[in-house]
Amino acid sequence: MGLVLGIDLGTTNSCMAVADPATGHARVLPNREGERTTPSVIGFDASGKVTVGSAARRQAVLHPRDTVFGVKRLIGRRFSDPAVQQLRRLLPYELVADPSGNAAVRVHGQVMTPSEVSTHVLRYLKESAEAQLGQSVEGAVITVPAYFDEVQRQETKAAGQRAGLTVHRLLNEPTAAMLACRFDESRPENIAVFDLGGGTFDISLLHVEDEVVQVLATSGDNFLGGDNIDELVVDALRRIFLKQTGVDLAHNPEALWRLKDAAESTKRALSELEQTAIDLPFLGAGAEGPLHLSLPSFSRTLLENLANRELERLRAPCEQALQDAGLQLEDIHRVVLVGGMTRMPAVRARAEKLLGRPGERSVNPDEAVALGAALEADIIAGTSPELPRVLLLDVLSRSLGIRTEGGRFSVLIPRNTTIPARETKVFATTLDQQTHVDLEVYQGEAPSVDGNRYLGELQLAGLPAAAAGTVRVEVDFTIDADGILQVTAREPATGRKAEVTLRPPTAASP
Amino acid sequence: MSQDPSHDRNPFEVLGLQGTEDLAAIRKAFLRIAAQSHPDRLRMKSPEEKAQALELFLGAKKAFEVLSQPDKRREWSERMARTKPRTPAAPVTPPPEAPAAPAPLRPAFTPAHGVPVAPRPALTPVHGVPVATPPPGAPSGPRPSSGVQPAAVALQLYKLGMVALESFDYAKALDLFSKAAKVAPTPRHQAMELVCRGHQYLSTRFFDRARESFERALQLLPECREARVGLELLDKQSGRYLKGR
Numbered sequence: 207m208g209l210v211l212g213i214d215l216g217t218t219n220s221c222m223a224v225a226d227p228a229t230g231h232a233r234v235l236p237n238r239e240g241e242r243t244t245p246s247v248i249g250f251d252a253s254g255k256v257t258v259g260s261a262a263r264r265q266a267v268l269h270p271r272d273t274v275f276g277v278k279r280l281i282g283r284r285f286s287d288p289a290v291q292q293l294r295r296l297l298p299y300e301l302v303a304d305p306s307g308n309a310a311v312r313v314h315g316q317v318m319t320p321s322e323v324s325t326h327v328l329r330y331l332k333e334s335a336e337a338q339l340g341q342s343v344e345g346a347v348i349t350v351p352a353y354f355d356e357v358q359r360q361e362t363k364a365a366g367q368r369a370g371l372t373v374h375r376l377l378n379e380p381t382a383a384m385l386a387c388r389f390d391e392s393r394p395e396n397i398a399v400f401d402l403g404g405g406t407f408d409i410s411l412l413h414v415e416d417e418v419v420q421v422l423a424t425s426g427d428n429f430l431g432g433d434n435i436d437e438l439v440v441d442a443l444r445r446i447f448l449k450q451t452g453v454d455l456a457h458n459p460e461a462l463w464r465l466k467d468a469a470e471s472t473k474r475a476l477s478e479l480e481q482t483a484i485d486l487p488f489l490g491a492g493a494e495g496p497l498h499l500s501l502p503s504f505s506r507t508l509l510e511n512l513a514n515r516e517l518e519r520l521r522a523p524c525e526q527a528l529q530d531a532g533l534q535l536e537d538i539h540r541v542v543l544v545g546g547m548t549r550m551p552a553v554r555a556r557a558e559k560l561l562g563r564p565g566e567r568s569v570n571p572d573e574a575v576a577l578g579a580a581l582e583a584d585i586i587a588g589t590s591p592e593l594p595r596v597l598l599l600d601v602l603s604r605s606l607g608i609r610t611e612g613g614r615f616s617v618l619i620p621r622n623t624t625i626p627a628r629e630t631k632v633f634a635t636t637l638d639q640q641t642h643v644d645l646e647v648y649q650g651e652a653p654s655v656d657g658n659r660y661l662g663e664l665q666l667a668g669l670p671a672a673a674a675g676t677v678r679v680e681v682d683f684t685i686d687a688d689g690i691l692q693v694t695a696r697e698p699a700t701g702r703k704a705e706v707t708l709r710p711p712t713a714a715s716p
Numbered sequence: 717m718s719q720d721p722s723h724d725r726n727p728f729e730v731l732g733l734q735g736t737e738d739l740a741a742i743r744k745a746f747l748r749i750a751a752q753s754h755p756d757r758l759r760m761k762s763p764e765e766k767a768q769a770l771e772l773f774l775g776a777k778k779a780f781e782v783l784s785q786p787d788k789r790r791e792w793s794e795r796m797a798r799t800k801p802r803t804p805a806a807p808v809t810p811p812p813e814a815p816a817a818p819a820p821l822r823p824a825f826t827p828a829h830g831v832p833v834a835p836r837p838a839l840t841p842v843h844g845v846p847v848a849t850p851p852p853g854a855p856s857g858p859r860p861s862s863g864v865q866p867a868a869v870a871l872q873l874y875k876l877g878m879v880a881l882e883s884f885d886y887a888k889a890l891d892l893f894s895k896a897a898k899v900a901p902t903p904r905h906q907a908m909e910l911v912c913r914g915h916q917y918l919s920t921r922f923f924d925r926a927r928e929s930f931e932r933a934l935q936l937l938p939e940c941r942e943a944r945v946g947l948e949l950l951d952k953q954s955g956r957y958l959k960g961r
């Protein structure tokens with residue numbers, strides 16, 4: 207068996223690591239260019255050549271329409287999703303609907319799903335690792351935001367498989383970060399991992415005791431990250447430019463790329479400085495020739511004012527997670543901050559306020575997730591002769607259930623249930639002489655199935671024809687440690703049984 | 717998703733506890749069982765060892781989930797104090813359940829599994845009543861009570877086991893028969909236990925072990941029809957399997 211990597215497939219940056227079977231320690235593997243993280247940017251040229259990482263990023267200004275980034279925010283989403291529509295206005299590349307109505311990108315006239323785009327990043331990482339280690343890479347543990355639903359997970363897995371990787375497991379990012387962090391095993395502790403990256407926010411509460419890491423609860427927002435802040439800054443700069451020159455840059459991809467670049471570096475600079483200057487010569491063209499954007503001072507206060515409303519969205523998931531875990535603020539012993547955005551002082555301040563403790567930076571926020579994934583790879587697929595000591599007990603992040611009468615959503619496995627898990631519920635027929643039932647499986651927290659994600663269905667036929675409500679059907683949901691859901695429906699009187707293993711397809715309905 | 721506690725084995729027992737422990741100790745007990753039975757810990761083990769460990773894990777997890785709720789914890793703790801102050805609970809494989817009153821055995825359906833659905837207006841696959849997880853808890857009668865004849869309990873368990881067997885739920889059937897065998901160690905109960913094991917092996921294609929189980933059942937109880945049926949099935953399946961290769 208070849209090597210198994212740990213891969214953090216990030217919205218903005220990806221990172222890979224590998225565990226040394228002899229020592230059980232993980233280390234980051236640099237990419238072909240020698241960088242420890244790889245920008246999740248993919249460039250396509252007209253001849254079909256694909257460039258990944260910094261190289262693609264460098265060429266982005268020249269080929270803004272052919273350079274794709276941040277696809278993790280689109281993965282497993284509907285094109286009609288309002289968040290996708292809003293994003294569309296600000297992206298230099300083209301967003302379209304694929305034949306089944308999911309968000310996709312179009313480059314050189316070719317439509318690609320976000321998962322297909324991600325495959326290029328994963329393949330690049332795999333090949334970099336192989337070149338470097340002189341050994342073939344067989345598989346990977348890939349991380350996903352804890353708050354990803356089953357479809358988003360499935361799409362991520364498909365991306366890995368297309369890249370020629372056996373995906374041994376999808377691991378939640380904050381949990382991975384936790385594994386990489388050294389903890390004190392001498393006494394039980396509750397740890398909060400606050401992970402704000404480029405595109406997603408996750409909060410996980412974990413309990414560590416002896417060698418077991420038990421996830422207590424997880425929550426988050428799949429559309430909240432540094433990119434949102436960058437977009438607010440881009441929009442502010444666009445308005446300023448419009449006011450100063452009367453020229454709107456909204457449909458100018460080159461200018462949008464440069465604004466995005468400037469927004470991001472301004473944001474980073476303001477993590478250290480109180481204020482900075484923005485200078486973008488030749489940003490547009492007017493009747494009298496080239497137009498420039500020049501702001502002598504862009505202050506941290508201005509950035510924070512712009513970001514405030516978005517950052518307020520960090521609150522609800524934190525409160526939800528605390529509530530689901532049954533913890534009070536004083537029960538939390540440590541707060542670990544991960545993700546590049548936790549370098550922003552306003553973010554750190556909020557995390558500390560919401561979780562009631564100063565945040566620790568004992569782990570490298572850019573590498574912890576990949577290191578943890580590599581450790582998990584060793585735990586589940588490792589070749590070390592000794593069994594790793596740590597055991598990870600993860601949870602299901604979104605509730606699973608079925609459609610019942612009137613489109614109501616009946617939960618079988620509530621969110622934040624430790625997996626593996628199995629739950630059974632008994633249902634009764636609604637109609638007289640009903641001889642079959644269709645079980646539609648959904649995931650989410652909305653009380654009606656319309657607000658939730660459709661995952662698949664199965665039919666149990668051959669029920670004894672009888673009066674409504676007299677025939678019972680036992681529905682059993684089993685999720686294994688890999689998060690694969692097995693649904694079984696059984697009519698106890700006759701023993702008739704139907705079962706299906708749900709590997710959710712691309713979202714076929716909203 | 718609260719469930720009627722009277723249909724489960726006492727979760728304190730499942731975790732090998734006395735019934736007086738606090739949440740921290742309860743969690744510790746669960747994590748200890750989890751550390752031995754979680755699938756990630758058994759990556760080198762055989763499928764049936766994994767399957768057994770999974771049942772253990774799920775049972776402990778359920779028990780922990782129930783006892784995480786303060787009111788449930790109190791309830792079960794009181795019940796534990798009432799029912800059995802005698803044997804100290806052994807971890808992992810607790811002693812047989814305190815005798816349970818016979819469940820009102822309704823013709824063919826649910827009782828084996830738990831709560832019959834309360835009558836309610838005609839709904840679609842209705843909001844069902846949550847039901848106890850099958851794994852370790854013998855779905856016993858509605859209320860653990862003292863002073864019931866062991867023979868009656870065993871008979872009840874046996875009947876429920878047959879219901880489970882008929883619906884091919886071998887894990888549940890095995891659990892029920894082995895409970896029956898513990899209460900009343902008759903050849904019939906023991907043979908049925910072996911029959912269920914045989915079917916479990918059969919379903920994971922451990923043909924040799926399946927045969928051994930069915931044959932041992934026949935030795936114990938030569939007239940055991942279920943064991944013969946099992947052997948016939950085994951011959952068919954193993955033949956087909958070998959041909960298929």
Ligand SMILES: Nc1ncnc2c1ncn2[C@@H]1O[C@H](COP(=O)(O)OP(=O)(O)OP(=O)(O)O)[C@@H](O)[C@H]1O
Nearest residue numbers: 216217218219403404405406432477545546547549
């Ligand atoms: N010093 C800094 N100050 C402010 N923001 C920063 C700083 N450094 C990085 N960031 C921001 O952090 C984000 C990237 O973080 P990270 O690399 O952790 O995300 P990711 O893992 O790619 O995304 P995700 O985890 O959401 O998929 C970007 O928005 C980047 O601008």
Ligand SMILES: [Mg+2]
Nearest residue numbers: 216403545575
């Ligand atoms: Mg990240």
